[in-house]
Amino acid sequence: MAVPAAKTIVATGCTSGLGFELVKQLLAEAQPYHFILGARDINTAQAAYDKIQYDSKHTVTILPVELSDLQTVKSFAHQTLETLGQRPIDYLLLNAGIARDADDRPGPNGSQWCDSYIINHLCQCPECPPPVCLLQLLIADEPQAQHYLIHLLRAKLEFSHSRIVVVSSGAIRRVKETSGLEDQLKAGACTETGLYPTTKFIQLLGAHWWRRELMGKCTVVATSPGLIPGTGIGRFAKPGQPYPSPNHPDAKSVPDGARSILAAFTRDDLPEDPERIFLTSWGEWWPKDVYSLALDRELQNKWCPTKEDIEKVEGIAA
Secondary structure: OOOOOOOEEEEEEEHHHHHHHHHHHHHOOOOOOEEEEEEEOHHHHHHHHHHOOOOEEEEEEEEEEEOHHHHHHHHHHHHHHHHHHOOOOOOOEEEOOOOOOOOOOOOHHHOOEEEEHHOOOEEEOOOOOOOOOEEEEOOOEOOHHHHHHHHHHHHHHHHHOOEEEOOOHHHHHOOOOOOOOOHHEEOOOOOOHHHHHHHHHHHHHHHHHHHHHOOOOEEEEOOEEEEEEOOOOOOOOOOOOOOOOOOOOOEOHHHHHHHHHHHHHHHHOOOOOOOOOOOOOOOEEEEEHHHHHHOHHHHHHHHHHHHHHHHHHHHOOO
């Protein structure tokens, strides 16, 4: 019996929690995978994967990246392309994420934006019909880094006809109006509902913007893993700040959350309406009225800067 061709997955946020569990599940499959994973601490990440003792038909390459520093995002993209050579990106997984308020802290590296915005949006994979791409950057602090990463990998993604899976959240429903988004995202700002829903909402704006930009070349899917208290996403919660308990009636385990994300890799029943790209953790495609605010094209354009504008504003060398 012929061995299936290996598929390549590029991802961030896979050293713990949902991302690590997702990769672990794929490493147990008969299908061979080549993983290129971005990690803040490559030694810790490598040690974690060495313990899995996966089959040698798979390969795991771990490259350094700090999603709150866009210069390292650029380095990660360059190293990824060098590592790939002529191989395509089958999956682009954007799974990095963090729930952290702006408080009174300055932005990373002097940026005007809080780190949650930079990582969750300006930063940003699963399995799908061939050929597909998985770039799911787990948003740790700001949405800007994921958006920037897609810019940097765009030519390879288009060549590969990749599937880009954006790990979103049902928390986007807590965004009721969009007129004050800028003030909420600046370093030092305080918000009543917390920064996480806002940055996830802007990330969803980015998913729809890229869906339009890459129409006919790549498939973009947003997905929610569900309510997963067992991840480290709430590690920056303040004392007394509500955080879901594992006993919550809607709570899911980390393995269940990872399986919800993996569904976005394999589902080929995308709705005919191109704006219906959000897959819920219970396996349904959300109706557009749930995220109607994110369908405003002018708002999408506003929050999805060009690669050149990002590098100019953030002081990144061309």
